Amino acid sequence: MTRVYTRRMLPLLSSALLCASCSTPAIKPASTEAQPQPQKTAVRTELARETAAARSRQIANVSYTLWFGLDEEHEDYQGRVVISFMLKEKARSVSSTLPVDFSGGKIHSVLVNGLEFTKPQIEDRYDGQALTLRTSALQNGANRIEISFTRKFSGMDTTGLRLFKDEEDDGTYIYTRLGPYDAHRVFPCFDQPDLKAAYELAVETPADWITVANTLERDSNKIDGRISRAFPPSPVLSTYLFALHAGPYKTFKADSSGIPLRILLRRSFARKADVHAWLKATGDGIRYFNEMMGYPYPFTKYDQVFVPGISTSDSTSFEPAFTQSAGAVTFPEEFLVEKTRGGHHKTRVGFVAMHELAHMWFGNLVTMRWWNATWLNEGLATFFAAKAVENALKSSTAWEYFHTGIKTRGYAADTGAGARPVDAPVPDTGAARKIFDDLTYGKGAALVRGLEFFAGEEEFKEGIQRFLNRFAFRNAAIADLIKHLSEASGKNLVPWQQSWLQTSGTDTVRAEWACTPDAKTGKETVTTLSLKLTPPDGTTRSRPHRAKIAFYKQAKGGNTLRIKETFDVYFSNPETPVPQAAGKPCPDAVFPNSSDLDYIRVKLDDRSAAVFSQKLKNIEAPLDRLLVEEALALSK
Template sequence: MTSTANLTRDETAARAAGIRLKTVDVEVDLRGAVSRDAATFATSSTLTFEASVDATWIDFIGASVDEVTVNGAPQPVDWDGSRVRVNGLAAHNVVAVRGTGRYSTSGEGLHRFRDPVDDAVYLYTQYEPADSRRVYPVFEQPDLKAQWRFVVVAPDGWEVLSNGAEAAREPVDGGVRVAFAETLPLSSYITAVAAGPYRRVDGVWDGPDGPVPLGVLCRASLAEYLVDSGDAEEILGITRRGLDFFGEAFGRPYPWGKYDQIFVPEYNLGAMENPGLVTFTERYVFRGAATVAQHEGRANTILHEMAHMWFGDLATMRWWDDLWLKESFADFSGAYAAVAAGGFPDAWVTFASRRKGWAYVQDQLPTTHPIVADIPDLEAAKLNFDGITYAKGASVLKQLVAFVGEDAFFRGARRYFAEHAFGNTTLADLLDALEAESGRDLREWSDAWLQTTGMSRLSVSRDEDGVLTLGQSDPRPHRLTVGLYGFEGERLVRRGGVELDIAGERTTLEAPAVGGVASIADLIVPNDDDRTYAKVILDERSTDAAVRALSTIDDALARAVVWAALWDATRDGDLPAARYLEVVARHAPAEENAALLADALAHAHAQFAIGHYVAGADRSAGAAAWLETAWRALWAAPAGSDAQLAWARAVGAAASRSDGRAAEIAAILAGSAPAPEGLRLDPELRWDWLVALAATGHAGMAEVDAELARDGSAQGRTAHRTVLAARPDAEVRARAWHAAWEDESLTNDHLDATIAGVRAGGRRDLVAAFDDEYFARIRPAWTDRSIEIARRLVVGLFPASQSLDAVDAWLAANAGAPGALRRLVIEQRDGLARDLRVRAAQPVA
């Protein structure tokens, strides 16, 4: 970003103080998008606003600004590439800006995608936090809301969509001109446009104020997996139940008219909550087998985005400091609604394992920040869409619900929306509403949870008399339960629990409260119902019990807490990586929860426990042993089960570092040997296995080209790039490494695929020569490329060296580098330092 593109909190607050925005009329002309060399489009905005200042600026990043008029009078174009200066403002103003925008291939702004299957072109927008200015001139800040009227000119035969319902359509030369109904007040970052020959399924939600049209859309070449397969009906059903649930929970029905949900290619996020036009990644369109956990994950995302229709869209944070006011609440609400209305009763289990795991990792970085963060500018905002803002915030809200009670929490939410609908809010506004309904003073709670960093560590110690003492580091107020488990034969059975509120460093647990069994508890699990946010430390006896019998614990939520505790101990170097792999090998085959199984396998596989934490001398043997574990479990898993699919994916990951089963995998892919009974060799699994074969030198061009002929889809072509880059040849990896930095024609997905190939198999020996060049390139890349592309390069190609010297030297020499870039480098340094520290702590084999 240039300096003027990187908007700051202070200057946008000053602009908002002098501007009261009313309406924005936008027209974009997309008729030329189908041309092979299309790069730009015509765009214009007319902004109506009141002003108490005589000059301001309008944000626009594009190819040109061609005309500016202020209250009917032309003004000279004063544009620096990101800001259009306007002068001579009156009390009431109509300012029109006409220019030329650029299509995007990075997923920022108006993304243009050409489907290799049928040559069709698809367009969609993605703006958060500040990319609507790449598509039309706007006031790019969340606290200048407007009512928007969109007009889109597009080729004939295309679906054309925006936030509002279609209001008029007329033919024009070479296409059609579509006008949309005026929206209710919206911030610029949640406006949206999509256009292309999308296929759709229509539905209706019978809301309390009348029927609401629903739509589910995807590319034509994916329609067989979503539209024709009937999978869209599952999405529509979740949507109807969610709209019922949230309307009642938040005290007002869905306010935005129609509800389209569109699955789009090369998407940078999981989804985005644009009212009336929610966008989703195509990864949620399942081209093959999908586990219950995958369906649950999609439902959770649908409900997360739906919660934003209230938290974020109806009541919007004033600036990005309070991003948590929408993301934390949506993350919490997605899991809550998945249980209450989505049909997925284990959603809190997945949350405990996956979302909180993300938060725990983020919160231990040196760049951790409070949930209510200090966000001085847009670069900082872009990087704050992280595990703190989403998952830690949601975890803390779960604790808040326990603290004030569910009824009071939802009454407070209803009051909040009643008082702030269509406005902008801060932390104090929400706390006021919750305090009014709960009768509790939440300022101390807010100080302890929302405005601090890090996490408490919860552990239980036993004395000689069997007395248990709960300790916590970094003390905070918690409402939690300590679960006590004992062996009955080879099973761990819950014998009781102690429910309590704590705030200090040490609390004695009274044995009578649990029937006197405390002294004989084999496994003691603080927070076994996962109500609070804290790192759980198991004592030695409990660790031994978990290693022996983790999978026999009946309650999946308690198992999630224990799995997480063991993984945290491994990451801290307190549990040897080899012992963690032993736990996974013993208990993952018996794990009945698909999400817990998938997470355990992901933590164990070659790119994590083995790739990061096993000492180098033991890594090859560890990788070979893990491949054998995964291979045996694959063949033993029930035919067609979620477990079978999870183990098949684990085989692909393990086989990228060890070639012990390369011949069998190649034979199965070639059809000359049978696959395990019931296993669907869908395109994604085939490509995963082929990447593994390529990374170990067991796939030649004939096999690679044959697979591309079998799957010539966009996804197949992207995977093909990874396979080509993954071949274990120094020249191949060098070409891919340089292409990642230098080939600006690579789309966001193609860049990811190239980086994945460079990293495949952990072949450090093939890329170590580029370490110095990496550090020479990252700062220019940050300046010259979009922040989305630059972030992928900085993170994806960070050198996994055996020393911190090079990264420390860069940090010392680049104290003046942009803060967001330094944050990424510091985080990568911390990961490398942890790897080196944990490897050094491993016992000698």
């Protein structure tokens, strides 16, 4: 099949290329038609942090105007992009060149501020990974680059723009799967998180396809038996948040707080899926987050596209198969299969849904400057997913799942030679991909929960809201969040940041206590209670903690072990007395991390271990029962 739109693609871009109501885009004629290069090999290269920092010192105010031609018959797709940006006054002193990232494609034509590159110039400047511009050829202030290109669809085992052919329904489904330094595997761009940009988009596809982007469709028009859909400029986003999904998807719709919601599925998969419960959970989540974040849902719609060819077994990371693109998230199809409905799976599905929704604030509204601060995205989104599962989805087992499915994986990864700080150096994007692991998600989210308790729940909420409003549609560092939480709580949280995010390993706590009979009543009361803190093996450092100590007592006339008294205690020294416990009725057992609020391992004192080992099944609080069982194993 010959593409009917091929000749429209090859000439250079014009400002009118996104006019979806025009039958043929207006095109600036070139004196000679540029010939394409040979397809470049899409060998994976990485972006160094120093290179990204240098480029950030050169340019600002980036925007992209894009056109894509997609179909089911070819192994490659066609595209055009106009990149507009401001060249900073001192850009040339930073470097004599400015790279435009584009991996493994063909460049057909280049126009820089109205001047067209010749074929030899394109061949000289494009090496298959980047188109290198000379800053001497750019002008101070506003610049405009126009590039027409083609690229093969990515394989199902790689990132980029994927194509999947469904043998069941004979449909072709296309979707972006992007992570660190992956957007340039789709189109030419400045592919780093701190060069946020608006994306205006037009996509030409077969007439029966639906197209999904970061914004709501503006208009559409039939062209030569195909359809062109136009999308208005998005809010400014990092490149890895760009979304383009297309195909004959079946669509399910709902609404939450005026935000259009859609679920899109392959036609052959739609009959197997349980859609309505997921849409309801999404709506409940948006309403909850609107109140919690103090910043309303920041995009014009929320699409959830369940795509084929990916699975949660693709890697060992907590969230390996999901993409958090602004307003257009992708999920593996397995999460909508009916059989996954059940206690554990239902809670897990809720976490996944709420985690990606939380990214609309943490990662999309506010984005880390560089990948070392991925905790700002993943740690916060994972923690707030748990809060949403508890409060929006009304799950009574949210924190039990959080502990067993997330936090314990952080504990395991935070031991031995493989442990690293949550905020560790990330010299390039290859290293960035490796930190999407149980330390970032599991330990990272557990530390956020500990930070909430340490700062105070209401103070933490206030600090989060200040942070989101201050850095909306901007980039931030971890220090920016800590500053706003410190101001809201009245506590200097920089030592917490240094102790917890910039070191590795897990502390251990043990309660030591004694009781004696009261001289007047003869009833036993507590005389001493202290917490013994042990740092990770091989270290002597102290870290700030806040934990909830629980006194357990067997219920009268029964076997149930119930919490009779709790004490919220700050501690950081090797031994910390708890004077407020003195004179309290003597408990049967003491557990020094009730409700799992602190990131710490517990070793039980001998008296408590003896009681808990006999009465484990009688502990009334399900979460504490899990924690005590782990502590018993650690105390042997």
